[in-house]
Amino acid sequence: xxxxxxxxxxxxxxxxxxxxxxxxxxxxxxxxxxxxxxxxxxxxxxxxxxxxxxxxxxxxxxxxxxxxxxxxxxxxxxxxxxxxxxxxxxxxxxxxxxxxxxxxxxxxxxxxxxxxxxxxxxxxxxxxxxxxxxxxxxxxxxxxxxxxxxxxxxxxxxxxxxxxxxxxxxxxxxxxxxxxxxxxxxxxxxxxxxxxxxxxxxxxxxxxxxxxxxxxxxxxxxxxxxxxxxxxxxxxxxxxxxxxxxxxxxxxxxxxxxxxxxxxxxxxxxxxxxxxxxxxxxxxxxxxxxxxxxxxxxxxxxxxxxxxxxxxxxxxxxxxxxxxxxxxxxxxxxxxxxxxxxxxxxxxxxxxxxxxxxxxxxxxxxxxxxxxxxxxxxxxxxxxxxxxxxxxxxxxxxxxxxxxxxxxxxxxxxxxxxxxxxxxxx
Numbered sequence: 490x491x492x493x494x495x496x497x498x499x500x501x502x503x504x505x506x507x508x509x510x511x512x513x514x515x516x517x518x519x520x521x522x523x524x525x526x527x528x529x530x531x532x533x534x535x536x537x538x539x540x541x542x543x544x545x546x547x548x549x550x551x552x553x554x555x556x557x558x559x560x561x562x563x564x565x566x567x568x569x570x571x572x573x574x575x576x577x578x579x580x581x582x583x584x585x586x587x588x589x590x591x592x593x594x595x596x597x598x599x600x601x602x603x604x605x606x607x608x609x610x611x612x613x614x615x616x617x618x619x620x621x622x623x624x625x626x627x628x629x630x631x632x633x634x635x636x637x638x639x640x641x642x643x644x645x646x647x648x649x650x651x652x653x654x655x656x657x658x659x660x661x662x663x664x665x666x667x668x669x670x671x672x673x674x675x676x677x678x679x680x681x682x683x684x685x686x687x688x689x690x691x692x693x694x695x696x697x698x699x700x701x702x703x704x705x706x707x708x709x710x711x712x713x714x715x716x717x718x719x720x721x722x723x724x725x726x727x728x729x730x731x732x733x734x735x736x737x738x739x740x741x742x743x744x745x746x747x748x749x750x751x752x753x754x755x756x757x758x759x760x761x762x763x764x765x766x767x768x769x770x771x772x773x774x775x776x777x778x779x780x781x782x783x784x785x786x787x788x789x790x791x792x793x794x795x796x797x798x799x800x801x802x803x804x805x806x807x808x809x810x811x812x813x814x815x816x817x818x819x820x821x822x823x824x825x826x827x828x829x830x831x832x833x834x835x836x837x838x839x840x841x842x843x844x845x846x847x848x849x850x851x852x853x854x855x856x857x858x859x860x861x862x863x864x865x866x867x868x869x870x871x872x873x874x875x876x877x878x879x880x881x882x883x884x885x886x887x888x889x890x891x892x893x894x895x896x897x898x899x900x901x902x903x904x905x906x907x908x909x910x911x912x913x914x915x
Contacts, residue, residue, distance in 0.1 A: 490842060490865045493687040494877055504875030506692055507829065510599050518595030520602065545644040546680070549755035549780065551846045554853060557784030562739045562777025563746050563811060570659060570810030577903055578663035583729060585905050589898045593826040600695035600830065604703055611706035615725045627720030632773035639675065639772060642715050646708045649680040649761060650754070652741025652775040656767055665731035670724035671769025676734060676741045677712065678754065678763045679705040686760050687836060690872050695830035701762045702728045713766050721770040728764045738763055742775040745782035749792040749801055749834035750816045753782045758841030759834075785840065785848060789858045792834040795867055797884045798824050798891065801834060819900050823893055824886070829872050837867050 495503065583590050594601075601608075636653055643651040656674045658666060685697040709725045716723035726732060735752045738744055743763075744754035751759035793801045800821040805812050825831045835841055839848050839860045851859035860866030867880040878884060 490860060490863075491687075492865045492868070493684075494864065494868055495688075495870050500870050500875045500877060503691060503870055503872045506599070507827075507872040510596070510692070510829075511827075514595060514598065517598040517602065521595045521598055545648075546650045546754075546756040549845065551755075551849050553779065553781035553849065554784075557781030557788075557849070557852070558779050559781075559783040561779045562742075563783075563813060565812070566807070566810045568810070569807070573809035574659040578666070579660065579733065580903065580905065581662040581664045581730065584662075584664050585902060586898060587905070589822065589896075592893075592896060593822065596826045597695065597830070600692045601699060603696060604699045607703040608699060608706075611703050611710070612727055612729075614710055615706055615727050627770075630771060632771045635770060636773040636775075639712070639716070639770075643677065643708075643712055646711045647679075647704075648677050648708050648712070649756070650678045650743060651712075652676045652678075652738065652743045653772045654737045654740035655774060657736070657740075660733045660736040662731060668724065668731065669767040670722040671767055673768050673770060673772050673774075674732070674737045674741075675712070675716075675766040675768060675772070676737045676743060676763055677705060677709050677766065678738070678743060678761050679708065680757045680761045683757075683760065686832075686841070689832040689836040689869065690829045691870075692829050694832060694836075698762065698830065698832075702764075705762050705764060709764060709766060716766070716768050716770055719770070721768055723766055723768040723770070726765050726767065728762065730764075732765060734763045734765050737765055740775075740777055742778040745778075745780055746813055747782060747792075747838065747840070748786040748790065748803075748805075748814045749838065750814055751835065753786075753838070753840050753845075755780050755782075755840075755845035757844070758838045760841045780845060781849060782840065782845065785845070785852070785858070788852075789839060789861065791837045791839065791858070791861060791867055795837045795869070795880075795883065796821075796834055797828070797831070797871065797886060819898055820891065822898065823891060823896055827873065827890055827893075833869055836869055839866060842866055 639653075640651050652675075654674050654676060656669055656672045661669070679701055681701045682697055685694050688694050706725070706728055713723045713725040735746065738752045738754075739746060744752045747753040747759060749759065752761075752763065753759055754761055790803060793803050798817070798820040800817040802814050802816070805814050808815050821831075839858055843859050848859045851857060862880050864879050868877060870877050871884045873890065874884065876884070
């Protein structure tokens with residue numbers, strides 16, 4: 490694997506970029522508010538730099554060693570899931586923690602503004618996707634055949650992969666209940682370019698992630714229009730999330746949940762972006778798959794050791810009826826905002842860097858995790874101090890970064906604050 494470690498000058502430039510970000514925050518951060526974003530959306534489009542897409546993913550056909558197998562998808566207890574849903578529904582994070590997002594969003598100005606118009610136009614189109622009844626009933630269709638046509642059309646539009654899962658109201662946020670167009674969730678995935686991801690944390694990596702989201706929405710809108718042209722209801726959801734797409738990605742057999750809390754796909758790990766389309770088209774369902782990813786994560790644990798905030802747990806535990814890693818968001822989010830989106834947990838993941846096929850191949854040959862303890866995989870340049878951190882070394886995070894004085898976040902909150910209270914906290 491190529492070593493993406495920067496030169497000393499490159500690290501100085503990385504650190505200087507962050508200092509400039511923070512210094513100019515009072516000026517450019519003010520643009521990341523609805524009043525200014527509406528104006529940005531009306532500006533003429535900037536020329537889009539074409540990039541070579543990775544192309545459609547090939548099916549994963551590697552045999553999984555028995556010692557890596559756990560269960561298809563993720564371990565869940567349906568009765569406890571339902572009880573948790575009935576006790577309190579999941580909340581949209583952006584609405585549950587408005588004051589937190591108001592603090593974080595302006596700090597992305599340098600990575601966000603270059604792609605802002607493209608993102609805003611795509612999101613507006615997604616919000617206004619028509620969901621009206623078709624003028625005529627759709628013709629009778631075989632579910633398996635229709636699903637295959639959908640997947641071929643998705644690849645034609647440039648998506649990396651799609652899967653179909655049953656719509657489950659337990660995994661739609663309370664604020665967005667009732668907006669769905671049917672009982673199917675079409676999970677759409679677009680791979681993020683490989684090389685910029687290996688430069689994380691950096692403004693370039695974060696900008697590429699946002700650009701990938703914009704491209705994903707543009708392609709999803711085409712797929713939504715195609716379903717509607719067949720006479721079905723279809724509604725494209727926003728990438729910021731009306732539902733928990735990781736749940737649907739697992740249920741659609743696109744990957745499994747990694748210890749870093751992200752969907753790890755066999756082809757690109759978490760180096761991809763996903764969102765969903767709800768539809769009443771009678772598409773045949775895909776199902777969860779045991780790719781051996783949980784077994785790989787248990788033996789790897791690189792992200793646990795390398796996370797600058799120490800926010801990733803080494804073990805899973807049951808939460809709302811599902812056994813999964815529960816990240817410490819209070820530790821994680823300040824670094825995400827202040828360190829160019831961080832994404833160290835994505836960068837150091839061997840499934841992201843090499844693909845699951847290569848990781849399993851190395852495990853079968855040597856019993857080891859590919860790239861573990863190597864600087865090529867585990868090393869990263871830290872933008873807040875301009876230093877390189879090799880395996881075994883981690884940045885020391887000062888208190889003003891791990892808990893900024895103007896930072897407001899209550900991880901125990903379960904319901905959004907009333908408007909008057911919310912205004913008083915700002």
